[in-house]
Amino acid sequence: MSSVILRNVNKSYGNLPIVKNLNLEVKDGEFVVLVGPSGCGKSTTLRMVAGLEDITQGEIQIGDRAINDLPPHKRNIAMVFQNYALYPHMSVRENIVFGLKKSGADAETIKQRLADVSEMLKLNDYLDRKPADLSGGQRQRVAMGRALARDADVYLFDEPLSNLDAKLRHHMRTEIARIQHQYNMTAIYVTHDQIEAMTLGDRVVVMRDGIVEQVGTPMDIYLQPTNTFVATFIGSPAMNLIEAKIEGDDLVFDHYRIPATKIANVDMHDLSSHDTVLVGIRPDFFEDSALSSPSDNLFEFNEIQVDLVENLGFDKEIMFKLGGEDAKARLDLRSHVKRQEHISLSVDLNRVLLFDTSPQGMLINAGEV
Amino acid sequence: MSSILVKNEAKLGLKLVAPAVGIIGLLVIYPILFNIYLSFFDVQLNGDKTFVGLDNYTDLLGNPRYYHSVGVSIVYLIGTVIGTTVLGLAAAVLMNQEFRFRNLARGLILLPYFAPVISVVFGWQFIFDPVNGIYNHVVVDVLHLTDTRENLIGNPDSALFVVILFDIWKHFPIAYLLLLAKLQSVPKDLYEAAAIDGQNAWGRFWHVTLPELRFVIATVVLLRIIWNLNRFEDVYLLAPNVETLPIFTYYQAFAGIVDQGGAAAISVIQLLVLVGLIWLYVRKVLKW
Numbered sequence: 001m002s003s004v005i006l007r008n009v010n011k012s013y014g015n016l017p018i019v020k021n022l023n024l025e026v027k028d029g030e031f032v033v034l035v036g037p038s039g040c041g042k043s044t045t046l047r048m049v050a051g052l053e054d055i056t057q058g059e060i061q062i063g064d065r066a067i068n069d070l071p072p073h074k075r076n077i078a079m080v081f082q083n084y085a086l087y088p089h090m091s092v093r094e095n096i097v098f099g100l101k102k103s104g105a106d107a108e109t110i111k112q113r114l115a116d117v118s119e120m121l122k123l124n125d126y127l128d129r130k131p132a133d134l135s136g137g138q139r140q141r142v143a144m145g146r147a148l149a150r151d152a153d154v155y156l157f158d159e160p161l162s163n164l165d166a167k168l169r170h171h172m173r174t175e176i177a178r179i180q181h182q183y184n185m186t187a188i189y190v191t192h193d194q195i196e197a198m199t200l201g202d203r204v205v206v207m208r209d210g211i212v213e214q215v216g217t218p219m220d221i222y223l224q225p226t227n228t229f230v231a232t233f234i235g236s237p238a239m240n241l242i243e244a245k246i247e248g249d250d251l252v253f254d255h256y257r258i259p260a261t262k263i264a265n266v267d268m269h270d271l272s273s274h275d276t277v278l279v280g281i282r283p284d285f286f287e288d289s290a291l292s293s294p295s296d297n298l299f300e301f302n303e304i305q306v307d308l309v310e311n312l313g314f315d316k317e318i319m320f321k322l323g324g325e326d327a328k329a330r331l332d333l334r335s336h337v338k339r340q341e342h343i344s345l346s347v348d349l350n351r352v353l354l355f356d357t358s359p360q361g362m363l364i365n366a367g368e369v
Numbered sequence: 370m371s372s373i374l375v376k377n378e379a380k381l382g383l384k385l386v387a388p389a390v391g392i393i394g395l396l397v398i399y400p401i402l403f404n405i406y407l408s409f410f411d412v413q414l415n416g417d418k419t420f421v422g423l424d425n426y427t428d429l430l431g432n433p434r435y436y437h438s439v440g441v442s443i444v445y446l447i448g449t450v451i452g453t454t455v456l457g458l459a460a461a462v463l464m465n466q467e468f469r470f471r472n473l474a475r476g477l478i479l480l481p482y483f484a485p486v487i488s489v490v491f492g493w494q495f496i497f498d499p500v501n502g503i504y505n506h507v508v509v510d511v512l513h514l515t516d517t518r519e520n521l522i523g524n525p526d527s528a529l530f531v532v533i534l535f536d537i538w539k540h541f542p543i544a545y546l547l548l549l550a551k552l553q554s555v556p557k558d559l560y561e562a563a564a565i566d567g568q569n570a571w572g573r574f575w576h577v578t579l580p581e582l583r584f585v586i587a588t589v590v591l592l593r594i595i596w597n598l599n600r601f602e603d604v605y606l607l608a609p610n611v612e613t614l615p616i617f618t619y620y621q622a623f624a625g626i627v628d629q630g631g632a633a634a635i636s637v638i639q640l641l642v643l644v645g646l647i648w649l650y651v652r653k654v655l656k657w
Contacts, residue, residue, distance in 0.1 A: 103567055
C-alpha cells in the first residue's frame, strides 16, 4: 500500500481544459471517492493516476515514486472498470490470476490468493466458467476479484457499480466497504452516485467542470457544503435554497422573519454587508410541528399549503412553496399530512445554512456544527 | 403459431428459395455430377466416350507429374496462406493506430486487391525481366550481390516463389480487411485492463489482440486455403511453368495430349479435399 499525491495536475484536450489545477493527497490506507456530475473530470483524474491518460501538467506520485512518465504496466496499480473488461477467452480463474502471474508471484501465493478472493467474493462455483456465461453481478465480482488478487499499491474503481440493478448495487457497495477496511487498501473510487460517495468514502472529493469544489468527510460535506453546488449535489432530495432579504437581524421572505442571531456561526457584522442571502434547508431537517418537541431554537413555518405528498414507506416527501419556489421536506411516517392541507413545519436553526448570492453561492456561516 | 400458419410459411419459403436452388443446381450441381461421371470414361475431343472404370484414377496415381504438382501446390499454399495472413495482420494492426491520413492509407492498401490481374501480372513480369527488369538492376548493378542476371520467372523453381510473392501482395488486403474489421470491435478497455495487469505492448497483443482475432484468423486461413487450392489465373498468367494442381489439370484437359477423363479424375480428388476443408469450416470455425 502507498499514498497517492496529485500536485497541480492539469489535463486538457487541445485547448479544452478537462481537469484544472487539481491537488489531492490520498493517505496510505485511505478510501477517497471522487464524485461529480458527468463531464466533471473525475474519471479523467482516475485514468491519469492509472496511466491511461497522460498528464498535461503537474505531478502524480504513488508512495515516493513520481509516476508521470511510467506506463500503466509499471505503476503497480489495480483497477476495476465500469464495463468490467474481463478477458473473454479466459475462465474466471484465469482472469483473476492473470495480473498476479505477470507480477511474478510464485505458484503457492497465486493459489492462496485465488482461494482467498474466490471465497470472499463467493466465486467458487464459477471458477471454470467464461465471462460470457456469467450474469452482470457475477462479472462485476470477477472484476473485483481480479483487482483484489493483486498486491497493488493503489486500487482504482471507475464507476464499478453503475451497471448493476439497485439491489445488487447496494449489496456490492457494502462488500466493497467491508473488503476495503479488511485489507486497509489505498483506494480511489469514482462515481456520480452521491449515496456511494457518502457511504464508501473516508473522504469525498466533489468535482465540477474540472475543479475540486470541496474535499472532506461525508458528514462535513453534508453539513457544511462550501457552496450551493455542493449543497444541492450532495443529499437527496436536494437542499432547498430560498432567497431572503436582510432586514436588521432578520432574514425575510414570504411572511416569515427568521432571527439570524439564532442561526449557528453567523457573524452579524459580516451578514449586514449583504442585501440578500440564500437560506439553505435540507428537506431532512424539516419536522411536522405537530410532532416536534418544543425548543427555543426551532423556527416554525406556519400556514404551509401541501401541494403534493409522495409516500415512500417510512418516509414521505411533501412539496410546497417557500419564497415563491418549489420546496421539499422529508417527514417520517408519524406525520399524516394530506394534499392541499395547511400545516406547520419546524426547523432547527442550528441546521440552517446561509449562502451569498454570488454565482458561486459561497457558504457564509461556516464553522463547527 | 398454429400448425396451418407454420405449413403455409414453409410452403412460401420453398417457393422463395426455388429459383436460387434451380440456378445453383444448373450451374454447380450438374457440372460436378457430370465431372464425376466423366472421370470414369476415356473422353475424345469429338465427344466419344469409352467406359474405363477406375483406370483414370490408377493412371493418375502412377503419374509422377501428378505428385510433383501436388508438391508444388502444397508449397504454394503454405507460402501464400502464411504470407497473406501475417502481412494482413501486420497491416491491420498498423492501420488500427491513430495517425494522419489514416483513412487514405487504409484505402490505398486495398489497391492490389482491386487491380485487374492481367495488368498487374505484366507489371510483375517486367519487374523480373532478366534484361530490363528493376529486380536484376538492383541486385546486380546497384547492390552487386551477384554477377549473373537471373530469369526468376523463366526457371520453374524460382518462379514458384515469385508466384507466391505475387499472391501475397495481391491478396493480403482481403486478410487485412477482415482482420481490421474485427480489430476495430475489440473493446478498448480490454487493452487498458491488460496494461494495468502489467502487460506491455507485446503482451497486450499476445493476450488480447490474438485471442480476440482467432476466429477471424482461422476464417482467413481456411478461406485462403480453399481459394488458393483452386487459384488458376494468377499463376497461369504470371508463370505458366509453375504447375500447381489447377494448372496441371488444365494441361491434362486442354493442352498437348488431351485427356479430359484424366483431368476430370484430378478434379474429383481435389473436390474431395475441398469438401473436407469446407466441412471443417462449417463445423469448427463457424462454431467458435
